[in-house]
Amino acid sequence: MEKISTDFFKKDFSIGLVSLNQKALLAKNLSVMQKSGIDIVESLSIIIDSNQGRLKNILEDILLSVKSGNTLAESFARHSNVFSGIFISSIYAGEKSGTLAENLANLSETLKKEKQLLEKVKGALLYPVIVLTASFALALAMSFFILPKIIPLFEGMKMDLPWSTRALIAFSNFISDHHTALLWSIGIGIIFLIVLVKQKFSHPVTHWILLHFPIIKNLVRNTNLSRFSRIFGSLLRSGLSIDEALNVTEKSLDNYYYKKALKDVSLRIKKGVKTSESLKQYEQYFPKMVSRMVYVGEQAGKMEDTLLYIADFYEEEVDNSTKTLSTALEPILLLFIGIVVGFLAISIITPIYNITGNIKG
Secondary structure, three states: OHHHHHHHOOOOOOOOOOHHHHHHHHHHHHHHHHHHOOOOOHHHHHHHOOOOOOHHHHHHHHHHHHHHOOHHHHHHOOOOOOOHHHHHHHHHHHHHOOOHHHHHHHHHHHHHHHHHHHHHHHHHHHHHHHHHHHHHHHHHHHHHHHHHHHHHHHHHHOOOOOHHHHHHHHHHHHHHHHHHHHHHHHHHHHHHHHHHHHHHHHHHHHHHHHHHHOOOHHHHHHHHHHHHHHHHHHHHHOOOOHHHHHHHHHHOOHHHHHHHHHHHHHHHHHHHHHHHHHHHHOOOHHHHHHHHHHHHHHHHHHHHEEEEHHHHHHHHHHHHHHHHHHHHHHHHHHHHHHHHHHHHHHHHHHHHHHHHHHHOO
């Protein structure tokens, strides 16, 4: 395993992304061909002919590496920026134990589950993102195209304007005077925020917020628990030791606090502490149900099956969390839009109503 982790010098500069679906299909096809008795060189050649773009270029390099005498795991590890630790480790364990076909089939199923999980999370976030983006676009359209035509009419009125109208005039004038700088500031601010969130030094703060923010905390926790259980269980089923599987699982998770907890759990296990006892020390991240079920799996000698059952359970919880998130966000977003539209309506209609009243009087 040490050789795999250090042979990452190969760089790939092809354009395009390799999706989880492509990786799952690749693992499935390799598994079927291995079960059919086709050797790995011929299997890769057949798969290369049916692919294109970046994945084809990567597989061609992997094929050359295998032909030169490297193992399949070492060859895939040359592209660790594309293939995750679980992908490489599953192949390594399969080659080591002679169960490559079975491991590839399990890997394909794991990647499919991962894809489904990500789609659920993205689906939950899609609605609020669309609403907020549309609201922002509407505000910009109002500021640059509609308000500049209405505001001069109000400014020419020789009457006391409501505070909301005065605030709208001040806002419109500010936009008009500083629109270029404002657009640049918004663009740079968004880019800066995205870059900042991706930096490792910000993870203790941003990931803590994700784990404790009322509306999304359950979704974040359930997603991490599902991924932990699925990856850990799949790697154990592939034949890796608990230490190796836990190390790959820790690197596969994104959340800073779950990664930190698993590092400590791994250290405890190396000292002889059971996995269930180690997980019990972090009940804020791994609920009692998880540690207790892992304990049952340890006693029965089927911890990988127990972990995969836990993964299925938390995937259902993710599904429930996404529905709850949509239900909770919908009235909040509608209230926000209603307040904005109501403020604009009052600011514009009230002066016009006053003028009409004065003319009738």
